[in-house]
Amino acid sequence: MDWQGQKLAEQLMQILLLIAAVVAFVVGYATASFRTMMLIYAGGVVLTTLITIPNWPCFNRHPLKWLDPSEAEKHPKPQVVAVSSKKKSSKK
């Protein structure tokens, strides 16, 4: 799952669960049945699980473009120089 996919999955999860909760409460209250509310909400949670947890292809539409290795060689990593000794001396 790429970055965009993760964001999408999280938002989908929150929106779907909120919708499930609201629908469950409204229907449960209207039919005066606690059981109906729980069943609708459980159904919503299962649906959300199926939609947002597996790594579906739609969450992988924006793959990261890594730099070419040759590009990386042109900009070498900064080398760790012996800064520590300098710091120690400055403290003294």
Place this chain on the structure above:
Amino acid sequence: MHTFGYRANALLTFAITALAFICAIASFSDKFSNQNPSAEIQILNINRFKKQSHGNDEVSLTLDISADLQSLFTWNTKQLFVFVAAEYETPKNSLNQVSLWDAIIPDKELAKFRIQVSNKYRFIDQGQNLRGKEFNLTLHWHVMPKTGKMFADKIVMPGYSLPDAYR
């Protein structure tokens, strides 16, 4: 959100938070139901009224209990526990409560009832104070909701009295 486990964890946490929230609202919605329970109790007969061998007064009664508690049931009510208590004052104790009968009402249809029973639990005083005693019969109920706080209320019915002599 980058692995299966993280997504499952986030979903579970959010789902349970939302569940707690709808349960809280369900419990809160009970406040808007209007409740008008009614009850009436008659003493049909005093079957036995005597002093026990070790000195305490004991009464056996037949009660006619009719009550309509249907308005206490909301969509969030699991069951009702009701009991009838005899309440009276003695020199030693300012309030004596003796449970005479109880029942669990699991369903709204059963919340309107009329029964004639002799006391289920023995009506025994701590002493010999029951002759000619004025007492209240109180119908107490505890509402047990599916979610939320349990609460209790009662209807006090005054003006009952026991005979002046043992029989």
